[in-house]
Amino acid sequence: MSRLLIVEDEPAIQNGIMAMIPDLNLPLQIVGACFNGKSALESLETLKPDIVLTDIKMPGMNGLELIQKSREVMPSIEYIILSGYSDFEYVRTAMQYGVNDYILKPFTYQEFREVMKKVCEKVENKKMYNYRRYIQELLFNNHPEKNKEAEVPGKYCCHYLALLCLGAFSVRSVDFITPDYTVWNAPEIEKRINDKMGQSGQCCVLDAKVTNEKIVFISVTDESVMHVKRFVNEASNYAKELDMPLTIALSNPFEDIEQLNKIHHEARINLSNRIVLGKSSVIIPEDTAPIENYVAINSQQRKSIHELLGNENLAGVIDQFLLLAEEWKKARLPQVICEFSAKYLVSEIYNRYDFLQKLYLLEDLLSKVEQVVCSSAGFGDFKEGIAGLMRDIEEDVVRSKVNLNVHEVVERIYQYICQHYTEAVSFEQLSRKFGYHASYISNTFTGIKGISPMKLMTNLRIAKAREMLADSKWPLKEIAAMTGYNDVNYFSRIFKEVVGVSPKQYRKNIRQGDVDKI
Structure with missing residues (x-):
């Protein structure tokens, strides 16, 4: 609603204008009427008009002086000049002060309405622009400066914040998904939702840091959930139109818009925790219990x-x-x-x-x-x-x-055996992994390393077994299993072939300190 101050020294014309305003069917509210520029100037800070409709020739202070002086006090006011044909030179001067609109007397209803409509739209657009900038500051800045020209455009009891996300969510400021801009753009979304909500509420749609997300600030006249349902129903249509899943993360209702930064942060956490790939959904605060990351593999x-x-x-x-x-x-x-x-x-x-x-x-x-x-x-x-x-x-x-050349293959097999000698290693499978025949690699391995692969594995296993026999009370069967032998008798035979004594005798010699027999 635009606040209008009328400044006209002729009572008949002033009364006629005041009577005509309600019939214009425009978002206009008369906040005052003055008979000269001086009284109008004195009342500006109290009345805080958005639009001043002023005559030019008035006693005390004329319209041009009023415009010139009031620019210093309230530079954002829009002015409309009421002028007779003989005063047109005054209109030219007013243009130099930034006045873009004038009405020539006498005027018709239609002429008057067209000018007033044009200025009302300009004022409302300016208000919405200032309001949108302030909302952005509140969203992305913890301590924004208070914008005196920014106010909630209407009387609303509470607000909601909603995040719209087409496709996957991203914490990066990179556009991975780029929906059709002719459909998915903030002004178009805002218009559609506002048309759907009607007089029950109003929304402000802002671009997020990535193109597949939008931020929606919703103001409603009462706490009825029907307003939110209208919004959700209209927003959900974008999933069908763009053939992509849409996730809507809603906040609880709130009154203090100064908390927007915190509410936005919480909404993004909820969205990142709850969004499901390929599924459209509405996330409400009751669904936002903390989720711990886990690997979904048993x-x-x-x-x-x-x-x-x-x-x-x-x-x-x-x-x-x-x-x-x-x-x-x-x-x-x-x-x-x-x-x-x-x-x-x-x-x-x-x-x-x-x-x-x-x-x-x-x-x-x-x-x-x-x-x-x-x-x-x-x-x-x-x-x-x-x-x-x-x-x-x-x-x-x-x-x-x-x-890989053959030397690299031999080195990799050598390292693999050293790391996995306690496991059931199949040299044939190991050779096949590198695209070589087992017998060729075995001979080449022996030539390069000076020991065959099987002999290397046996030596490593027996060396480990000797450590365990000396430092533990493990039964022979378990030592055999832990060094790669499933058969304890086979283990004992191989151990004796390498060491010269059986595992049992080796442990006995260790305990008796008979080093010469070890």
Whole structure:
């Protein structure tokens, strides 16, 4: 509503204007009427008009002097000049003071209404602009300066804050998803929602830091939930129109808009914790119990993944991920859990291959996971994107094998045996991983290292067994199992062949201090 001050020294004209204003059907409120410029100037700070409709020729202080002096006090006021044809030179002077509108006397109803409508729209647009800027300051600045020209445009009992997110949520200020701007733009959304809410409320729609999100500040005339339902119903239409899931995070009703920064921060946390990839939903404060990140992969599934990685079966790991992803989709797990679990899988792959650590930083790979997630308009995009990233890693693994020369292969097998000698190592499978025949690699290994792979493994196992026999009371059967032998008799025979005495005799000699027999 625009506040109007009328300044006219002829009572008949002043009364006629005052009688005409209600019939214009415009957002105008008469806050005062004065008969000269001096009294009008004195009343400005009290009446705080948005528009001053003033005659030019008046006793004491004319309209031009009023405009000139009032600019120093309240520069934001819009002025409309009432002028006769003989006063047009005064109008030219008024234009120099920034007055853009005038009405020539005598005037018709239609002429008067057109000018008043134009100025009202200008005032309301200016108010909305100032108000929107102030809301932005409150949202993104903990201690904004109070804007004297910013006020809630209307009388409302409370407010809501809503965050709209098309597709995936992102904490980065990067546009991963770019919806059709002709549909998904703040002015268009604001107009549609305001038209739907009617006189019961008003919203201000602001751009967020990324294009697939919008911030909606809603003011309502009462606490009826119907106002919020109208907003949600209208906003939800964008999911169908843009063929993307839409998540709406709503705040509780509040009165103090100075708390917007805190409320916005809480709403973003709720959105990031609760948004589900590929599903439209409304998040309300009652749903916002804290969520702890966890890996949505149970112990049996992890064991299976580790076995696949141990056999360098990355294709199997990818298949396992695709099955897991379907479970996550069915369980409607939040985006944050899906992302956390995908990062776990990629980390496990990264830690399995030493050469990947030379090719990438782990942070770079995890950043790629995040990019896939944040670019996902639906769950299918997420699933295929993560699988595609894993396939890229698989190609790197294949290329690394092709590029390895035989000396590098021997060194890798040597390191593998040194780290896994207590396990059931199949040299044939180990050779096949690097694309070589087992007998060729065995002979080459022996030539380079001066010891055969099997002899190296046996020596490492027996050395470990000697340590355990000397430093523990473990039964022979358990020592055999912990050094890679399932058969204790076979272990004892191999031990005696290498050391010269049986494990039992070796332990006895250690305890008796008979060093010569060890």
